[in-house]
Amino acid sequence: AQSVTQPDIHITVSEGASLELRCNYSYGATPYLFWYVQSPGQGLQLLLKYFSGDTLVQGIKGFEAEFKRSQSSFNLRKPSVHWSDAAEYFCAVVPSSGNQFYFGTGTSLTVIP
Amino acid sequence: GAGVSQSPSNKVTEKGKDVELRCDPISGHTALYWYRQSLGQGLEFLIYFQGNSAPDKSGLPSDRFSAERTGGSVSTLTIQRTQQEDSAVYLCASSLTGPGGPDTQYFGPGTRLLVL
Known part of the structure; x- marks a missing residue:
């Protein structure tokens, strides 16, 4: 079955440490890939997206993500986490043949001083 | 310009009653999506409208759920x-959807529904 997997339900990192959130998908062809962030009490906000071209994409707030076709992954990274990055992060996939968004179950990020 | 708005922001209802949730998408956006987010869960797709095409209702969990989009703009989800x-x-x-693939979705603040 087609799916989007975020294997880490919850991650805790220290402020200033690096961060990597994992996302794997299982779709036949390369889909369109997105990362969204949902801060407490806020709506979902797009961090970055990948459609084609350079497999390393830059987003807002210092985030980046790398598409790896061989691993069917689109992991989100940030070199140095800030306390304000504490939030829920969702990976989303749109199959190349359609327009429906499929979201992962999210990864909750806690940042400790 | 204004973003996606939803009303009401909170709704408390009694079991067995009907509710209507409203969504005002960004003007000019042809695609509109409804999702459900339960506590501690990801986003569950419910229904998708694209222009004048028949909606994709494949995510609706039961026949108690329905949605319509009038005039290609405002949408109402009824439970x-x-x-x-x-x-x-x-x-x-809501989003623009063009030949290059799906565009960014812009989310509303959500309606928090509590059924007692």
């Missing part, structure tokens, strides 16, 4: 005979 398991945050999103 009939609500059940306690319907309690969740209902999110609406």
